[in-house]
Amino acid sequence: xxxxxxxxxxVKKAGASVKVSCKASGYTFTSYGITWVRQAxxxxxxxxxxxxxxxGNTEYAQKLQGxxxxxxxxxxxxxxxxxxxxRSDDTAVYYCARAKAAAxxxxxxxxxxxxxxxx
Amino acid sequence: SYELTQPPSVSVSPGQTATITCSGDKLGDKYTFxxxxxxxxxxxxxxxxxxxxxxxxxxxxxxxxxxxxxxxTISGTQAMDEADYYCQVWDSSTVFGGGTKLTVL
Numbered sequence: 001x002x003x004x005x006x007x008x009x010x011v012k013k014a015g016a017s018v019k020v021s022c023k024a025s026g027y028t029f030t031s032y033g034i035t036w037v038r039q040a041x042x043x044x045x046x047x048x049x050x051x052x053x054x055x056g057n058t059e060y061a062q063k064l065q066g067x068x069x070x071x072x073x074x075x076x077x078x079x080x081x082x083x084x085x086x087r088s089d090d091t092a093v094y095y096c097a098r099a100k101a102a103a104x105x106x107x108x109x110x111x112x113x114x115x116x117x118x119x
Numbered sequence: 120s121y122e123l124t125q126p127p128s129v130s131v132s133p134g135q136t137a138t139i140t141c142s143g144d145k146l147g148d149k150y151t152f153x154x155x156x157x158x159x160x161x162x163x164x165x166x167x168x169x170x171x172x173x174x175x176x177x178x179x180x181x182x183x184x185x186x187x188x189x190x191x192t193i194s195g196t197q198a199m200d201e202a203d204y205y206c207q208v209w210d211s212s213t214v215f216g217g218g219t220k221l222t223v224l
Contacts, residue, residue, distance in 0.1 A: 035213070037162075045154075045162065045205055047213035061212055062120075095161055103209035105152040107173060109161040 002026040004034075004096055004110035011116045012086050019082040020113045022096030029077035030054045035099040035106055036070060036081045038092040046092075050102040051079060059102040086117045123206055123216035130222045137193040139219045141206030144187060149210065151189035153182060155202040155221075162205065166191060198223050 007021040022034060036048040049060035051070040058070050069082045079096055094113045097106035124142045131137040141151060153166040164173050166182035169189065179194045193200055201223045206216040 037215075044203075044218040045156075045207075045215040047215060050213075059212065097162075102213070103150075105164055105167040105207070106154075106162075107164050107167075109163070112161055 002098065002108045004098065004108055006094075006096060006110040006113045009114040009116070011118065014086055014088060014117055014119045016086050016117075017082060017084040018086060018115050019080055020094050020096075020115070022079040022081070022110050024077045024079070024098070027098070029072075030074055032098045032100055033102065034070070034072065034079040035097050035102070036068075037095045037097060037106070039095070039112075040089070040092040043092075048081065048094075050099055053079065083115075086115075088117050088119055091115065091117045120212075121208070121210035121214050123208065123214055125204075125206060125216040125219045127217070128220045128222065130224060131193075131196045133198060133223055134195055137196045137200070137221055137223075139191045139193075139204050139221065141189040141191070141216050142187055143189075143208065143214075146187050146189055146208065147185045149184075149208045151182065151184045152207040153180075153189075153191045154205045154207065155200075156205065156218075157202045165204075193221075196221075196223055 003025045005023045033052045035050040051058045053072045072079045096110040098108040150168045154162040156162040169184040170182040181192045204219045
C-alpha cells in the first residue's frame with residue numbers, strides 16, 4: 001500500500017532553516033511527483049510547491065520563492081523540503097503528498113510534521 | 120492571484136444532503152478537487168477532476184463544476200462526514216479554498 005512517512009517534529013529559532021523528509025513506499029517513486037502543503041495552527045491549507053521525482057523539476061509558490069528548496073533522492077525514495085530564514089509565521093504542520101503533476105490532485109498524504117519557530 | 124471562496128460553515132442533519140460550494144472566476148473551465156480533513160488528521164482526497172471519486176470514497180460523495188461554482192454534495196450525510204472540506208484548483212499554481220466546516224447535527 002502507498003505510504004508517505006515524514007520526519008518528526010522540529011523546533012527552530014527564527015532565522016534558522018528546517019529540512020523535512022518524506023519517505024515513500026508502495027509505488028514506483030519516479031512515476032509521481034511530491035507536493036508540499038502546510039497548515040498554520042487553526043488555518044487552512046497552503047500549497048508550497050511540487051517536485052518531479054522523475055527529473056527534479058520544481059514549481060514553487062511565488063510567496064516562498066527564494067526561501068524553499070525541494071529535492072528528491074531516488075535511491076531511497078525520499079523527498080525533502082528545506083525552508084530557510086524561518087519566521088514565526090512559518091509555524092505550521094507541513095505535509096507531503098503524492099501528485100502525478102503540479103496541476104494534479106494529491107491522492108496520498110504523509111502524516112504531517114509540526115515545525116515550531118520560536119523567537 | 121486566483122482566489123477560491125467557500126462558506127466558512129455548513130450544517131446538516133444526519134441523513135440529509137449537504138452542499139458545499141466553491142466559487143472562483145470561470146471555475147468551470149478548470150478541474151476542481153475536494154479534500155476532507157478531520158481534526159488532527161491529514162487531508163483525504165474525496166473528489167478529483169470535478170466529479171470523480173477515488174477508490175474507497177463512498178458513493179454518497181459527488182461533485183459538479185460549472186460557470187463560477189463547483190459543488191461538493193454529500194447525500195445521506197453521516198456523523199463520520201463531519202470535517203473541514205477544501206476545494207483546490209490549479210491556476211499557474213495550486214490554490215486552495217479557505218475551507219468549510221461541515222457540522223452534522
